[in-house]
Amino acid sequence: MSACPATDVTDISTAAPLPVLGRDVLVPLVTGGEVTYAALDYAASAPALQRVWDDVAAYAPYYGSVHRGAGYLSQLSTDLFEKSRADVARFLGCRAGDQVLFTRSTTDSLNLLAAALPAGCRVFVFETEHHAALLPWERRADVEVTCLDAPRSPREAVEALERALADREPYGPALVCVTGASNVTGELWPVRELAAAAHAHGARIVLDAAQLAPHHPVDIDRLDVDWVAFSGHKLYAPFGAGVLAGRADWLREAEPYLAGGGASRAVTRGADGTVGVDWHAGEARHEAGSPNVIGAYAIAAACRALEEAGFERLVERERRLVERVRAGLAAVPGVRVLSLFGDDAPRVGVISFVVEGWNTSHFAAALSAEYGIGVRDGLFCAHPLVRTLLGGERDAPGECGAPGEGPSLGAIRVSFGAGTPDEHVERFTGAVRELVENGARWRYRTENGRCVPDTSA
Numbered sequence: 001m002s003a004c005p006a007t008d009v010t011d012i013s014t015a016a017p018l019p020v021l022g023r024d025v026l027v028p029l030v031t032g033g034e035v036t037y038a039a040l041d042y043a044a045s046a047p048a049l050q051r052v053w054d055d056v057a058a059y060a061p062y063y064g065s066v067h068r069g070a071g072y073l074s075q076l077s078t079d080l081f082e083k084s085r086a087d088v089a090r091f092l093g094c095r096a097g098d099q100v101l102f103t104r105s106t107t108d109s110l111n112l113l114a115a116a117l118p119a120g121c122r123v124f125v126f127e128t129e130h131h132a133a134l135l136p137w138e139r140r141a142d143v144e145v146t147c148l149d150a151p152r153s154p155r156e157a158v159e160a161l162e163r164a165l166a167d168r169e170p171y172g173p174a175l176v177c178v179t180g181a182s183n184v185t186g187e188l189w190p191v192r193e194l195a196a197a198a199h200a201h202g203a204r205i206v207l208d209a210a211q212l213a214p215h216h217p218v219d220i221d222r223l224d225v226d227w228v229a230f231s232g233h234k235l236y237a238p239f240g241a242g243v244l245a246g247r248a249d250w251l252r253e254a255e256p257y258l259a260g261g262g263a264s265r266a267v268t269r270g271a272d273g274t275v276g277v278d279w280h281a282g283e284a285r286h287e288a289g290s291p292n293v294i295g296a297y298a299i300a301a302a303c304r305a306l307e308e309a310g311f312e313r314l315v316e317r318e319r320r321l322v323e324r325v326r327a328g329l330a331a332v333p334g335v336r337v338l339s340l341f342g343d344d345a346p347r348v349g350v351i352s353f354v355v356e357g358w359n360t361s362h363f364a365a366a367l368s369a370e371y372g373i374g375v376r377d378g379l380f381c382a383h384p385l386v387r388t389l390l391g392g393e394r395d396a397p398g399e400c401g402a403p404g405e406g407p408s409l410g411a412i413r414v415s416f417g418a419g420t421p422d423e424h425v426e427r428f429t430g431a432v433r434e435l436v437e438n439g440a441r442w443r444y445r446t447e448n449g450r451c452v453p454d455t456s457a
Ligand code: PLP
Pocket: 043, 044, 105, 106, 107, 108, 130, 132, 133, 179, 181, 182, 183, 208, 210, 211, 231, 233, 381
């Protein structure tokens, strides 16, 4: 009788990472030799999925102008561009009547929505947002922004929003903007509950899914959010496109984001010399200029690839990688992982930490130069959040701090996803332990405010 092998929950090797470009790239080590690059900065930009690259390469010879071209390739490209919208709509679980707009990025999407807000709209954000979700609303002189303190639990977030919305007077249009997953802590936000709170008070909600969409299914209908924004380059499709998807009404009623061809249905010049425009009402209204067809097609290819790979499997694999990294960091004395919601909070593969006695730039430079590991250090375009999490703590200048320069402030962020092999996270946790126990093996100096290996000797 054959026995079933016991399932080892710590064994993630059975779920293979998705193939990505650059997985075999060798980088030099300052200490000598070469090593395959460990890309652990997915939260900034993820490598392209091989599937995305292959789909784009297969389409590229057929590339043609979209929408107004009469030729065969123009028609084929127009068809693929519009099918890409449909793929994204399916990926996001869009409702009937929702629009899918192709933009340049999450930043572009949220700026577009900010420009489309009705006059007098009140906007509610938490100080924890990425600057792309914190700043666009501030540029509208006729919009009032309320920035809420960093909550210390998902429940506190919902309660703080409830209170702020209940206080608003007069009762006009309002928008809540919230991230799905923090780009600093990786922690998931209670999007569904925040959406319910927003709607209960007659407000709308936009989900910044820049860090959520690459790691987790996003269902606009189930979450009951009004809009979703994300970037292709974080979703394994680095071809310069992003998405804003959701309710059509505010977008239809707003001035076009950019004025130009494509957004205009008809342009006339009157006898008095004035120019009159009849703008499109659909997606084209906010997509003036020649669209980024390859970028849109690449995003759609990534959506299809993630769907086909099975998001649940990817989520489960990533959860185990997260556990492994967190356990590895917890075992190193002097390492503090930054968290708003505590150890038990569900999170994606984005983890920020500080190391006692180390300047963050020095630590990140040593991971790169001595181990071939690419992470990020600093404030991650979320300055208020990182300052709150550090609680006034300052970096030590470490070996790298030039005299008189003063310590810098920040953290180190490691981030990973569907293409990350086990070996990368193991190399990372091993490198952190070695650096803390034994120190850097090389000398570093400060150049333009950052640590770099000193190769002068
Ligand atoms: N929102 C979050 C949560 C992010 O992490 C980022 C980028 O890091 C952005 C928005 C902005 O994305 P992009 O730079 O692609 O516009």
